[in-house]
Structures are given as C-alpha cells and as structure tokens.
Amino acid sequence: MICKAKEDCTIPELRYGCTTMPLELPSGRTYDTLTYGLETLETSPELSQDRIREALAAPIGAKRLRELAKGTSRAVILVSDGTRLCPNGLLLPPLLEELMVAGLGDDQIDIVVALGAHRKHTPDELKRLVGAEIYARVRVHNHSAASEDCVYRGTTSLGTPVEINRMVAEAPLRIATGNIEPHAMVGISGGVKALVPGVASKRTIECHHALSLTYKAVPGVPTNPLHLDLEEAERFVPIHFLLNVIVGHDRHVLKAVAGNPAEAHKKGTEFAAGWFTRQVTELYDVVIASAGGAPKDLQMYQALKALRNASAFVKPGGALLLVAECPEGMGNGLFQHWIETMGDRRKMTDKLRERFVLGAHKILHVEEVLHRARVFVRSSLPRHLIELLGFYPADDLSATAHALLQDPDAKLALMPFGSLTYPRHQR
Numbered sequence: 179m180i181c182k183a184k185e186d187c188t189i190p191e192l193r194y195g196c197t198t199m200p201l202e203l204p205s206g207r208t209y210d211t212l213t214y215g216l217e218t219l220e221t222s223p224e225l226s227q228d229r230i231r232e233a234l235a236a237p238i239g240a241k242r243l244r245e246l247a248k249g250t251s252r253a254v255i256l257v258s259d260g261t262r263l264c265p266n267g268l269l270l271p272p273l274l275e276e277l278m279v280a281g282l283g284d285d286q287i288d289i290v291v292a293l294g295a296h297r298k299h300t301p302d303e304l305k306r307l308v309g310a311e312i313y314a315r316v317r318v319h320n321h322s323a324a325s326e327d328c329v330y331r332g333t334t335s336l337g338t339p340v341e342i343n344r345m346v347a348e349a350p351l352r353i354a355t356g357n358i359e360p361h362a363m364v365g366i367s368g369g370v371k372a373l374v375p376g377v378a379s380k381r382t383i384e385c386h387h388a389l390s391l392t393y394k395a396v397p398g399v400p401t402n403p404l405h406l407d408l409e410e411a412e413r414f415v416p417i418h419f420l421l422n423v424i425v426g427h428d429r430h431v432l433k434a435v436a437g438n439p440a441e442a443h444k445k446g447t448e449f450a451a452g453w454f455t456r457q458v459t460e461l462y463d464v465v466i467a468s469a470g471g472a473p474k475d476l477q478m479y480q481a482l483k484a485l486r487n488a489s490a491f492v493k494p495g496g497a498l499l500l501v502a503e504c505p506e507g508m509g510n511g512l513f514q515h516w517i518e519t520m521g522d523r524r525k526m527t528d529k530l531r532e533r534f535v536l537g538a539h540k541i542l543h544v545e546e547v548l549h550r551a552r553v554f555v556r557s558s559l560p561r562h563l564i565e566l567l568g569f570y571p572a573d574d575l576s577a578t579a580h581a582l583l584q585d586p587d588a589k590l591a592l593m594p595f596g597s598l599t600y601p602r603h604q605r
Contacts (some may be wrong), residue, residue: 190592192575193427193471195503199556201466201592202576203585208591210462212491214426214599221430226265229434231272234421237437238445243273243419247351253350253570256292256356256372259309261473261480264357265429267309269421273353275310283311286313290346290357292376293321295383295536319345321377328379331414336407336517338386339538340414341379347415351517354417354439358424358450360397360600362486363390364404366450368422369443371414378411381535388534397600398451400444424450427470427595452592455602461493463588466579467596468501473582474597475502478559478567479511482543489547491591491601497582498547499554499572500596512537519568523548544568554578 191198202434203209203328227599234243247253257271258264270289277287289308291299297321302503310317321343322328329348346352356376358368375383386407395402407422421440424432424446435446469475469484481502488498508514516538520526528543547553548568555564556572572578593599 181463189600190594191470192466192473192501192592192594194313194468194556195475195499195505196472197493199501199575200470201579204334205579205592206587207583207590209592210460211590212456212465212593212599213595214456219429219432221432223430226268226429227272229431230268230421233434234272234276237442238418238435239438239441240419242280242438243276243353244421245280248519250280250282250351252286252288252349253277253282253351254288254346255353255496256290256291256346256376258356259291259293259296260377261296261357261476262304262357262427263427263429263473264355264423265425265431267312267354269294269423270308270312270433273355273421274316287316287351289316289318290343291318291320292372293323294378295323296378298322299551301591321325322549323378323380323383325379325381328382330335333405334410336389336410337459338374338389338407338411339382340411341382342373342415343377345376346373352415352417353419354356356423357442358422358435358446359598360451360454361395362397362483362600363395363524364400364408365386365399365402367397368446368450369439370417370421372407373415373417374408374411382411384534384536387536387539390539391531391534398447398455398602400447409440413605417436422446424453428473453601454598458490458601459602460589462491462496462583462591463493463585464497464579465492465497465591466499466501467593468539470504470537470595470597475557478502478504478557478563479509479513480541481557481597482540482547483600484593485547485553486543487600488579488593488596489550490603491593492551494511494550496551496552497561498551499556499577499578499582501556504557504559508563509541510537513540516541517563521567524551536602554582559569585588
C-alpha cells in the first residue's frame with residue numbers, strides 16, 4: 179500500500195521498541211507511506227481466537243489433531259521464540275485442548291522453543307512466551323543447538339546434515355506452530371522452518387545458511403533451492419501436524435491454517451505473499467523506516483531485515499534512516515566480535531564468502547545495504563557499534579531527517595513497519 183500524505187498531516191509516530199518516537203519533518207514536506215496490506219481486514223483478539231479454532235476444526239489435508247493424536251504416548255509442540263510475532267499464547271490453549279480430547283495428559287506433552295541458534299530464554303521469558311497458566315501445566319524447554327543434544331537423521335541432496343533436537347526427533351507426535359511471512363533467504367517463513375533451523379543443530383543451520391551464498395530467493399516465493407532443502411530435511415524427521423498463522427504488527431491473526439504441513443503451509447503462503455509484499459514502482463531519495471517496534475527491533479541482528487527491505491525502495495546513492503531501539507544490542511556475539519575486531523568490511527566479506535560463519539554472516543547483509551545507500555540509525559546501540567557497522571548515528575531523529583531533506587525536491591518515503599513490508603519487483 180502506498181499512501182500519499184497531506185501537507186497538513188499530523189506528526190508521524192514511528193514505533194521504537196515498546197513505545198513510539200515522533201518524527202518532525204520540514205514544514206510542507208509531503209511523503210509516501212510504504213506499508214503492507216491491500217485492504218483493511220477486521221481484527222480483534224476474539225477474531226484471532228476464532229480463526230485459530232476454525233483452522234483446527236477444519237484441517238487441510240489431514241485428520242483433526244484430536245483424531246491424529248489418539249493412542250499416542252507423547253507429543254512435542256514447537257513454538258517460535260521471542261524475536262517473532264507469533265502469538266504463542268493464543269495457539270497453545272486450543273492445541274492442548276485437542277490433545278486432551280485425544281487422551282493425552284499435560285505430563286505427556288513437551289513444548290520446545292524453536293530457537294535455532296538464537297539465545298536461550300530465561301524462565302520469566304519462557305513464562306511470558308507461552309503464558310503463565312500453560313507454563314505452570316506443561317514442561318517448556320529451550321532448544322539446544324549443540325550437536326550432542328541433537329540426533330543425526332540423514333543428509334539432504336544439497337549437503338545439509340540433518341541433526342535435530344533429540345527430544346523432538348524421538349517424539350511419536352510432532353506438532354509445529356509458527357507465523358508465515360516473507361523471508362529474504364528462503365522465500366517464506368513458517369512451516370518447516372520450525373524444524374530447520376528451529377530445532378536443528380548449529381552445524382545443520384550453518385550448512386543450510388551457507389547455501390545462500392550460492393542460491394537466492396525472492397521474498398514470498400518458496401520455490402527456491404533453500405526452501406526445497408528445508409522441505410527435504412523435514413522428510414527425515416516429519417512434522418505430523420501444522421498450525422500456522424499470519425499476523426500483523428499488533429499480533430492479531432489475519433488468517434490461520436492447520437493440518438498437513440505442506441498443504442496447510444502452501445495455503446498460508448499464498449495469503450502472506452500477497453499481504454506483505456509491495457510492488458517497487460518508485461525509488462526515493464530518502465527512506466525513513468521503523469523496524470516496527472518490539473520484537474522486530476530487539477536486536478540489530480533482527481532489525482537488519484527492515485533495513486534490507488527499505489533499501490529496495492531507495493535510489494542508488496540515496497539515504498536510509500532506520501529507527502530501531504535494539505535493547506539487546508547486536509543480538510549475536512560473533513556478529514559483534516567481527517564488527518569490533520576485524521580490520522575492515524572488505525576483509526570480513528571476503529572471509530565470509532570463502533567460509534560461511536553463522537552469525538557473522540549478517541555482515542554480508544550490511545555490505546549489501548551500504549553498497550546501495552548511506553545508512554543513519556536511531557537506536558540505543560553504543561555509538562561505536564553504529565559507526566563500526568558503517569552507519570551514521572542519528573542521535574536526534576527529527577534533526578537527522580531535516581538534514582537529509584534539505585533539497586526540497588528530494589522524494590521521501592516512510593516505512594512504519596519495515597520488517598513486514600517486503601519488496602516485490604517487476605518480473
């Protein structure tokens with residue numbers, strides 16, 4: 179959606195962590211707003227719950243979970259971690275009800291947080307993630323990406339060794355949940371991503387991510403070698419039932435799909451690809467983008483996704499101004515270590531193209547953006563980290579915007595939800 183702003187519009191408010199930040203623009207300045215969604219879809223907490231329950235009552239290409247789970251001794255449910263918008267607290271109660279009807283007690287169920295290689299959650303974070311009531315009832319585990327905590331199940335045709343969390347791999351019933359949205363590396367999230375990278379070993383994740391040096395994906399399109407590699411990996415440790423949602427920035431459920439992992443995910447993908455991708459019809463001299471607030475701007479590691487999306491809408495040599503709080507800093511120790519200790523970015527990128535290093539690979543994304551535009555960042559990151567990334571600190575958001583817009587003819591666009599607004603190019 180591209181909205182033309184009127185000259186007498188109110189001061190824009192951009193999401194910044196759990197709050198907002200006002201953006202004062204030069205007097206009379208007009209701008210376009212680049213955001214997701216082609217039309218307004220009615221949303222509410224009640225509608226979110228209804229959509230989830232409707233999906234579970236009419237699964238796609240599969241029996242209802244309460245039937246599938248009958249006679250099963252144990253089930254494991256994979257849930258997204260705290261860096262994702264997925265509303266786990268809404269998904270888990272109806273799933274547990276289905277399992278209860280099938281005859282499974284709480285002591286026969288384990289919830290595993292599909293961290294991939296992200297940091298583990300504290301007990302308080304786990305409680306918030308799944309909800310206090312469920313946390314008191316059911317065992318909740320952080321995934322460990324250590325190879326000794328995973329079991330090997332085979333190797334894909336592209337060479338990815340499939341090592342999966344032991345508890346998950348050995349469970350007789352595996353249920354995956356997640357949120358579907360476009361993804362720069364594999365085309366689309368949700369579905370099989372709960373398994374790999376969600377509950378895979380670091381070795382598996384690194385080998386799979388390294389394929390991105392050879393193969394490229396189009397956001398919203400799952401037919402690419404990287405996503406096909408994930409689908410092949412899932413055949414070694416099949417997901418038996420899928421519950422995925424498509425949510426907006428406020429976590430309201432726009433659509434829910436359940437059932438056969440491949441068929442349900444395909445249905446959800448069709449919706450998400452249309453909802454979150456925007457045609458690139460015009461390029462701008464300046465693009466001011468918010469990652470969309472928490473959890474999309476918890477760390478620079480995550481906020482870079484918004485920056486990459488915004489870079490597709492800026493003219494070569496233009497300016498990007500990112501608004502992202504990053505209260506957890508860089509979000510990855512290796513990423514930060516390389517930035518703080520390596521000689522220069524060229525040396526870093528040469529090393530990464532020679533040998534892929536998970537975490538540090540985000541430097542390739544930084545280089546990709548800087549190759550196109552100058553980047554200014556308003557965040558809580560230490561000044562030295564912003565500068566070592568190759569960015570310019572924007573201590574005063576409005577003052578920086580004024581400086582970038584001294585030319586009255588400069589075309590300006592705002593992206594209020596940069597992490598959810600993906601570019602779609604003409605084919």
